[in-house]
Amino acid sequence: MRIEIIGQIEKINGKDVSYGDFAERYLAKNQPVVISDFTEDWRAREDWVNENGRPNLHFFATHFGKSRVQVADCDIREYTDQKRLEMSVTEFVEQWTDNSIENKGNSVLYLKDWHFVKEYPDYTAYKTPALFSDDWLNIYLDSYQMHEDRDNFQKYDQISCSDYRFVYMGGKGSWTPLHADVFRSYSWSANVCGKKRWLFLLPSQSHLVYDRYMKNCVYNIFEEVNETKFPGLKKTTWLECIQEPGEIIFVPSGWHHQVYNLEDTISINHNWLNAYNLSWVWDLLWKDYKDTEESIEDIRDICDDFEAICQRNLAANTGMNLNDFFIFMSRFSLGNMVLLQSYSDKHKTLNSCSSAMAKNMLLNLSTIQKIMMMMISAGGITAKEVYLDLQETLDGPQFLRFVRDMGRTYAMIHKEEEDQALSSEELLQKLSSFADPKMQICSPKDLVEMINHHNTFTSYLLP
Numbered sequence: 001m002r003i004e005i006i007g008q009i010e011k012i013n014g015k016d017v018s019y020g021d022f023a024e025r026y027l028a029k030n031q032p033v034v035i036s037d038f039t040e041d042w043r044a045r046e047d048w049v050n051e052n053g054r055p056n057l058h059f060f061a062t063h064f065g066k067s068r069v070q071v072a073d074c075d076i077r078e079y080t081d082q083k084r085l086e087m088s089v090t091e092f093v094e095q096w097t098d099n100s101i102e103n104k105g106n107s108v109l110y111l112k113d114w115h116f117v118k119e120y121p122d123y124t125a126y127k128t129p130a131l132f133s134d135d136w137l138n139i140y141l142d143s144y145q146m147h148e149d150r151d152n153f154q155k156y157d158q159i160s161c162s163d164y165r166f167v168y169m170g171g172k173g174s175w176t177p178l179h180a181d182v183f184r185s186y187s188w189s190a191n192v193c194g195k196k197r198w199l200f201l202l203p204s205q206s207h208l209v210y211d212r213y214m215k216n217c218v219y220n221i222f223e224e225v226n227e228t229k230f231p232g233l234k235k236t237t238w239l240e241c242i243q244e245p246g247e248i249i250f251v252p253s254g255w256h257h258q259v260y261n262l263e264d265t266i267s268i269n270h271n272w273l274n275a276y277n278l279s280w281v282w283d284l285l286w287k288d289y290k291d292t293e294e295s296i297e298d299i300r301d302i303c304d305d306f307e308a309i310c311q312r313n314l315a316a317n318t319g320m321n322l323n324d325f326f327i328f329m330s331r332f333s334l335g336n337m338v339l340l341q342s343y344s345d346k347h348k349t350l351n352s353c354s355s356a357m358a359k360n361m362l363l364n365l366s367t368i369q370k371i372m373m374m375m376i377s378a379g380g381i382t383a384k385e386v387y388l389d390l391q392e393t394l395d396g397p398q399f400l401r402f403v404r405d406m407g408r409t410y411a412m413i414h415k416e417e418e419d420q421a422l423s424s425e426e427l428l429q430k431l432s433s434f435a436d437p438k439m440q441i442c443s444p445k446d447l448v449e450m451i452n453h454h455n456t457f458t459s460y461l462l463p
């Protein structure tokens with residue numbers, strides 16, 4: 001089947017766009033764009049690339065050879081993805097080199113989802129550009145796990161969910177099947193070397209690549225697809241992009257994409273979410289929850305705790321469940337409120353003239369409130385043991401790190417002066433000015449009320 005390509009993705013120069021422009025034109029409008037001029041000073045572009053512009057595989061084998069990585073066999077489909085193998089970077093490099101010398105019809109291999117930053121935190125391969133730094137997911141995961149203390153997920157957590165910052169490496173012809181990203185998050189992807197061809201589908205056409213039960217998605221848009229099963233595919237229209245070395249592509253939420261490496265390519269990509277795409281994340285999480293519930297409906301009557309099983313399955317299938325999401329939003333809100341409190345103590349004001357940084361955090365809080373209201377109307381959180389204890393949160397070292405990372409990041413994004421990093425005593429003092437530290441956030445309703453209370457209190461300080 002031939003698919004119809006109706007346009008190309010816009011390209012801009014990173015130097016020509018401020019954070020405010022980017023947020024308004026691309027994050028808020030959920031539009032893809034390719035940005036140049038952000039990667040020139042990255043260490044990765046020096047160390048990882050030979051003078052001829054091809055991957056320096058020798059460098060990988062000597063510096064990171066022992067790492068265990070996931071490698072996709074691009075020729076073999078397994079369920080909805082490619083077959084994955086596990087091997088060391090040295091083995092991967094050997095196979096890649098053998099394949100390109102002998103070219104004897106071996107499978108095309110593609111190293112994917114390598115949590116490089118987690119594994120080598122002291123080797124600064126690159127710096128995330130400010131445009132992509134309002135990243136709640138990775139800031140959170142640097143301090144917390146998505147499913148804490150849940151024995152069943154310890155192993156899964158550490159391997160798969162430690163963060164959403166990845167390195168990809170593959171020879172010419174390696175590719176990624178059609179998909180929309182995890183949690184319907186945004187992604188950005190930078191070519192350290194090599195070229196990619198991207199095909200994008202507008203979210204308004206997503207339903208056309210699913211079967212009539214909205215369960216199975218087309219795997220490869222260039223392969224003969226069963227028209228009876230996927231009658232919508234012939235009506236789809238696609239945007240295309242050829243991404244050159246050094247360029248970064250912004251992939252908005254919910255846009256399905258299929259990707260080809262046109263040359264031997266190394267890329268770095270992150271998944272991230274923030275106030276602009278939180279409703280996408282919520283909508284998918286709720287849909288996945290309902291699907292999970294429906295899939296085990298027949299055992300409901302014989303289960304002691306049906307809800308707990310649903311949440312467990314949801315976390316296993318998607319990487320987070322409703323409880324995790326609620327705790328994530330609670331901690332994130334708390335961090336924003338503490339930082340805003342600190343800002344308003346210092347500047348004696350918090351209003352529409354406040355800094356871009358303060359406005360960003362106010363937007364975060366109002367967006368979380370909206371999503372919590374949706375959660376309430378959908379049925380909320382029913383498990384009794386899911387709550388956030390404020391005292392316990394303050395006592396743990398993670399919260400201090402989390403708030404400091406957040407403060408530093410927002411100051412960097414908006415090019416504002418960073419408040420002196422808060423101490424743990426100051427954390428308690430700031431929090432005490434809008435909440436009772438003995439309190440617990442037990443439900444989305446508690447969180448909405450706490451944010452209201454905080455907002456009333458901080459605007460009380462207005463001159």
Ligand SMILES: O=C(O)CCC(=O)C(=O)O
Nearest residue numbers: 175176187189251259269
């Ligand atoms: O580069 C690839 O092969 C896939 C990357 C991708 O899907 C993404 O960045 O969202």
Ligand SMILES: [Fe+2]
Nearest residue numbers: 180181187257
């Ligand atoms: Fe993707």
